[in-house]
Amino acid sequence: MEEIRIGVYICWCGTNIAKNVDVERVAAEAGKLQGVVVARDYKYMCSDPGQDLMVKDIQEMNLNRIVVAACSPRIHEITFRKALEKAGLNPYLFQMANIREQVSWVHDDREKATQKAIDLVTGAVKRVRWQEALNKRSVKVNPATLVIGGGIAGLTAAREIARTGRIVFLVEKEKSLGGMMKKINRTFPNLDEASKYLNPIIEEVSSHPHIQVYLNSQLVKLSGYVGNFIGTVNHKETQSELEFGNIIVATGLKPFKPTPLSNYAYKRLPNIITSVEFEEMLSKGYIRLDSRQEPKHVAIIHCVGSRNPDFLPYCSRTCCQTALKFANQIKDLLPKAHVYQIYADMRSMSKGCEEMYSKTAKRGVMFLMYDQKGKLPYIREAGKNEKTRLVIEMKELLSGEQVEVTADLVILMVGMEAQETSKQLSQVLGISRCSNNFYIEKHPKLDPVATTTDGVFIVGSCQAPKEISDSASQAKAAAARVLAMINKDWVEVEVITSSVREEICCGCQICVHVCPYGAIEFLKEKKVSCVNEVICKGCGTCASACPTGAIGSRHFTEKQILAQIEGVMLQLLEV
Amino acid sequence: MSEYDRIGIIFCDPPSGYTPVDLSDLIIFVRDNLKIPVIIDQPRYLFSDFHVLMETIRHHRLTSVILAGIRPERFRQIVRTAMTKLGYQAESVVIADFGDTWCVYESQVQNVYELLERVHSQVVDKRHQSSHIQQDTIVIGAGIAGIQASLEIANAGLKVYLIEKSGTIGGHMAKFDKTFPTLDCAACILTPKMVEVGQHPLIELMTCSEVVAVNGTPGHYKVTVRQSPRWVDVKSCIGCGTCSEKCPVKVSSEFDEGTTMRKAIYMPFPQAVPNKYLIDGEACRFIQEGKCGVCVKVCPVTGCINLYEVPREIEIEAGNIIVANGFKPFQASRIDRFGYGKYPNVLTSLEFERLINAAGPTGGEITFRTTDKKGNSVFVNDSGKPQKIGIIHCVGSRDENFNPYCSKVCCMYSLKLAHLVREKLPSAEIFEYFIDMRAFGKGYEEFYCRIQDEGVRMIRGKTARVDQIDGHLHLRTEDIIAGRMLEQDMDMIILSIGLEPADDQKKLSDILGIDVDEYGWFKAVRYEIDPVRTNRPGIWIAGVCQGPKDIPDSVVQASAAAAGVLQSIMSDRLTDSEVFPLTYMIN
Amino acid sequence: MISRVDPEFKQELHKYGLREWNECFHCGNCTAICPLTKDDNLFPRRGIRLAQMGLKKQLVSSVDPWLCYYCGECTETCPRNANPGELMMVLRRYLTSCYDWTGISRLFYTRKIWELAAIILIALGVIISFLVFLPPSPDLFSKPQAFINEQGGVMINSLANGISASRFVQLIEYGDLLMAILVAGFLISNIFHMFYRVILSDRNLKFPFYSYFTEFWSLIYNFVTQARFSKCDNRTYWIGHLLVMTGYTIMFTLIVAFLKEFQIEEIKPWYHWQRLLGYYSTFGILFFLIYTFIGRIRKTDLKMQFSHPSDWMFIVLLFFTAVTGILIHIFRVSGLPAATYFTYLIHLAFLVPMIVIEVPFSKWSHLAYRPFAVYFDRLRRAGQNRQSIVELTPAI
Incomplete structure (x- = not known):
């Protein structure tokens, strides 16, 4: 067996890691571990010079295992694997220790954080020793x-x-x-x-x-x-x-149904419609009330359901701009109608939409800001002698006044949901x-x-x-x-996959049921399970469920995991 | 251009009721400027006899016909029939409709010229569709959008030339500390992509380069690129930095937004790609005055630094061009009421982005700025920490006096900056002065709520002026929701500056022949459903150069532009008949 | 009673000279840029908001428009070109017509021809009654020397036919007093109306009674010094305004209260107090007139870009009053009795409508409304001071 020569690289990640972890000490400690030939720290390992540093070491010092302690492997595992490849080393002879998300971002005590980082690096160093070269595989693509x-x-x-x-x-x-x-x-x-x-x-x-x-x-x-x-x-x-x-x-997506927001009286009072229903009306080319008359006062209420922690906590992005569009369409079809925009924040940020906002204002549309975090506007029926059928009560924030808005037609700008x-x-x-x-x-x-x-x-x-x-x-x-x-x-497809040792497999088929990707098949004639390695994502669920230990996951072998645990616990064991 | 391709223009007779007009100027224009070889002027009876028409077309060997004049639509059918009978496509007949006003108002002449130019270039462009599309692509601008587009195409196994004006790729995103709303570190997202670009065998990265001319036709553009000298050989430079250490000239660093100094021979930033040094020709003493040359002496690689290097021009053939030249930040000193440039602790958001960056002037410490003996603005490391920080939104945006449009990203990056301050200075008071909080994207509203929960005070009302009184920055703002005037003293002010079209935008639009809108952003022909397609086939726009947008949207657009490129190469055709119609009218 | 928004109110305001303004998106820049705003004086933005929403009641009870002196900075820096300064001007016209219970003011502002007609009518009335009751002496042309005193000046009170000098002065004085009572009657009742709308009708407003007296000095102080005005950036405009206001007031006081001492046969030496005051007033008024004429014609200054007809009316009347006044003085000193008489007649034909129309019903009424607005504002404030001072809501 070849001599194990490990290189360890500790990343500062600017100050992301360095502010809470003494990276120099981590590097020094890592340098003392068995098999470690070189241990360095660098500001940004993921950058070109950072990677070059690693490549040069691999080539000059004949390193055959690499550990990088940096951010989450989700972000940069592939980056570093590529660097190994560039240096002529199999990319799977590499292990990452996450000392950013798991250490510097979650701990304040620099001393303890540094120790934790050392533990994680030790685990990675212990583990990487047992890692094996895996070969890339690729599949043909169906053009459909x-x-x-x-x-x-x-x-x-x-x-x-x-x-x-x-x-x-x-x-x-x-x-x-x-x-x-x-x-x-x-x-x-x-x-x-x-x-x-x-x-x-x-x-x-x-x-x-x-x-x-x-x-x-x-x-x-x-x-x-x-x-x-x-x-x-x-x-x-x-x-x-x-x-x-x-x-x-x-x-x-689909539009939100505003019925749970009782203050808007949707379906309870007449002539209160959603933005989607209004679009339908516009497509027919007219704006009319139930009574077939043309409305004289049209109120458009924004953020119905959206930006509301009880319903849709997010912004539905298009409604403000659609509401401005509506105002223009109403003004085009019914030039004499009064249009009210009852809004919370006017989010007309798309190309040309801020201009549409100012044009809408110029056309005499009234903008009223409601308290989106406080009491929402309330729609009630108007009294008998009133000119309009509906009245909206609201606190207007820009004037600080409690006001009423009369309306014949109310359009609710409903949010959009999945x-x-x-x-x-x-x-x-x-x-x-x-x-x-x-x-x-x-x-x-x-x-x-x-x-x-x-x-x-x-x-x-x-x-x-x-x-x-x-x-x-x-x-x-x-x-x-x-x-x-x-x-x-x-x-290219995943190489970290599971494999079945047929001689141990008892044919219980637990793995077939737990596999989230449907990658395991039961071979009836052999009475053993078989992994389709192209589908397998290497999640390891099967390996942990297997009662006999017949399924193992490549790159996550028992030996590797135990070595890592031992490394992480080393400090404790010594004390 | 094949000699068998001949365009003819027919100026149709005006319909009855219109007086024939003198077309001599127009004919001269068409002949001299557009170089249309065959011009038929008011042919009277041409369209009444199909055989004569066929003969005329055959005689002139026309392959495309432009029918121009007042309502030339009348003759389209007959000419089209003739052309198809002669074996050409129906699309070989294009209409240039002058509208009814032509014979009445001479003031329309300019419009008619423009119309004819437009139609002509369209016909020329279309004609070249017959031959195979050149497979290589040029991407102009290597910010996140340019990088993404290049990778997208190169990963499909196609060659890309990435042209970048400055000495490194990365663009504005490289300057940011973190990105909203996930607070990923910008460098962590960007640098791997930069490295990938630098190492990709199919991407030819050309830094310090600019497109100076575009000739040829869609699918076969001949692009002239001027490569300014770096004076340092990219291949042999080992990036040791000795030259920079010994260089005697110090100038302010563009990358750090002027918050730090750099040498005349420098690396733009430590993670730059290519990770090689270059010389700032305007600052270098040798290049300006012929004295010095220390860098050459200390460089360990012989021949690496060549102070006699001259600009080169390279011609590249490309089938498609993606423009992703980004934006220019609004110049805050244009609004003197905010005291930017006058008071040292009024910062632009971009300056603050550098200040708070771990790789910035203070290593990520928020400190005060003062003016040093030489008159340079510097951040002093032990100058104490600001305890009251105000962030003013919409600086230069949503303002008829500057830019009426919304810059789309400022609200969110302001919230992000507030969070970063809160992280570094937990006891500081932070105020955001806004008009409308535009937290529109996925996870943005939630981020806004989070920042509010972190105790950042949101004040609806735009600060009108900042004055420095007794060393404090005095703000006057109307707190609209509370219904009172606020007069506050702050330690530091951040101006959330908007985005403007890049300086070279106008020039690029002229060189490339693509339209810009009223503000100078590039215009998509059908923004609503295809925001990356321009009026010229084979030229695509991506990222902020088309209008302000955030990183996710820029990345998506870059990929979308790449889709256009891939589609055209894989299908071997460029035009889209909905976008490039067969009838043109005066605007 | 909760207020209703009224989208039609803007049509009403259009009659008072309103232009583009609805673009306002309430960024608060105008309020914050204004050097005069403080605490809860949120003009112009709040005024714009109330106008946009058509909240008339709130508008009429607000004194904010009077506190603005239209330096134009808000309009200049407005990000939406919504012209907030001009809106304040329009609201002042609107408020003037609201305070005026007779409705005359409203008529004058909204239907321009009525103002002109009223002015012509009064001018003709003055001329006719003057010619009837104080007809020119036939000797004016034949024996001009008879009207010259020992100093070589015209004896101004002896020019009417068959009326003694003392009787002449007395008649003019009666006329003056009648005019003063009329004007004061209208103005005071209008101010009381304003007081009712601003102070009395606000049920929630509570302030100690003594504040009426303690705050009174502000009324006098602001009237005399136009102090608030000086806070605006353009000092020349303030000086001009101060000059015309003091000049006008001095002249008004002299001719109404001290006519007997002022309009005498004897021509005093140039350094006499009464001539000095006259010169001062003339200078003040002319300075202001030239300044505004140039401004309004060139339209360089934002605040002078849009002139309502009523603005011009006032300036033109003031101009002719001043010019005729100067001419009387010149003719008198030069010993030209006939010219003096007729110029005097024309002078009155301009002066009387200017005072009768402009002071209670039109532009000039702001002379009274502005200091009272400051006074009422201080009264309101005295009420608020008793409440706890609103602090910035602490961070969550």
């Missing part, structure tokens, strides 16, 4: 793509990919394409007909030779892995099995959801359209509410990913 959702995001993604001559399966659960945008009459800030943009795309997608549209359909089952998925799509009574390489999820099906679909796809039930992206800045499941992308409003142009951008961004993969024709 599955797009779930036929709204603007899904349509854009499908079209973008299909135009290169690759097959796209578009699955839409409704009976027609267009999604939320179809319900929108005009777009902001230019008040263009939404159909002007949407119809050509729908037309192209539905008639495109490379796009197969499945209406009234849902993806119910998925197997396979990046580049090679097999999905089952339910279409009324029939089911079809499709094969594709990537999945773009564009399931969008689809009801989001949970079911997330389970099928193996992607996670945030506390607001929207899908979680891999990284909000580095990788805003990918998910933790390779080959599954999320675009548009299923990730968080967003406006049309941002949804279209995201759709194209995901299309870029997919196209890149198709163009390259292959994709």
